[in-house]
Amino acid sequence: MKGVLCLIIIFMMKYCQFIILVPCKFDSRCVCLNDTSKPFINVSCVGKDIIKIPKFPPTVYSIDLSNNKIGSIPNRSFEYQVNLRILDLTSNCITVLETDSFKGLQNLHKLVLERSCINFHKVPVSVFTPLTSLKHLNCKYIWFHGINLPGLLVSTLIHLEYLEVDVSQSTPYGILFDKHFTKLLNLTKLKTGVCSGIEFDEKTFINMKYLTAIDLSSCVSQKYNQSLYGRNKLNSLALGTFILPQTKSFLSLISDVKTFSSLESLFLIGSFEPNVEFNGLIFRFFNNLQIHTKIKELRLNNNYIREILPPEKFSYHQELFKFWISPTIS
């Protein structure tokens, strides 16, 4: 019986894939996920009070170092991580980056620096240059906010597709999405973190011409003023709370929607305060969406829209059309 079982196990080891979760040999604070059918391992060292970045072997594919106490990334910390694709450093109060902090990470696809403490105006200007394959950079909810990410820092990341970032009204610390962002020809997705009181006008995204998915849902007290007029490649858009008078922003959006010929998803969750007088605007809005866009999904949760017509007034022909309004207070 034992022999048969052994045989079965040996057979399975040979032909099946095993995912083995073990304390890593190179650092017992980390857990190694080793899929026996693949040559790489994934490493998780979450919440272990780690202060100094451990030395990882070159076979590592992803590293999760979130929720530790790492305050700096010294030169060459990842020198041998030639296979690393994902590096997650969320919730470490990192303040110090050096010129060669990311040296060796030429295959990294995703870097997460969310909830770090980096002042992007005080780091070496070429700190991200080694990241020649980077597609996704998340540097939102930085404790040191009130500054805008200088385009020069990211202008060499020509493969960048997705940027998650805090935004601030133009300050002595730089303007929002400066001219260096024009180099990022593949940047199609944008999502904001800290974002308050911003007027998005026709100049805001002028250096980001190829955006197809824009998520500004974290923006409170935002003003929409022709910010995305003419974006016929825009596929999905999420906006946050509008500043008073909210109908001004809404009117501008209603009119710009006519140019969003590729739009499929629109999220206006919690965008309107109570007592906004719409005077037929909602109908114009639905009408423009229906006539001019490819809208399939519209979310209007958590709004105070009083004026809404019965469903038979709308004749959406798209089969996939999804429509969320609850809990809408009417």
Ligand SMILES: *[C@@H]1O[C@H](CO)[C@@H](O)[C@H](O)[C@H]1NC(C)=O
């Ligand atoms: C490591 O992570 C990547 C991406 O999440 C995944 O495709 C791969 O299967 C993982 N490998 C292991 C051994 O878990």
Ligand SMILES: *[C@@H]1O[C@H](CO)[C@@H](O)[C@H](O)[C@H]1NC(C)=O
């Ligand atoms: C994964 O585990 C197997 C069996 O323990 C081992 O032979 C292999 O070298 C490990 N893979 C990596 C990438 O460490």
Ligand SMILES: *[C@@H]1O[C@H](CO)[C@@H](O)[C@H](O)[C@H]1NC(C)=O
């Ligand atoms: C890090 O590397 C850069 C460039 O090689 C060098 O100028 C700098 O002095 C180094 N930093 C430290 C703390 O050694």
Ligand SMILES: *[C@@H]1O[C@H](CO)[C@@H](O)[C@H](O)[C@H]1NC(C)=O
């Ligand atoms: C940009 O994206 C296109 C299509 O996804 C791809 O073919 C091209 O190689 C990318 N260019 C860069 C510089 O990453």
Ligand SMILES: *[C@@H]1O[C@H](CO)[C@@H](O)[C@H](O)[C@H]1NC(C)=O
């Ligand atoms: C919108 O922007 C235009 C042009 O910059 C400006 O003239 C107008 O006053 C703005 N409208 C609002 C409502 O802020």
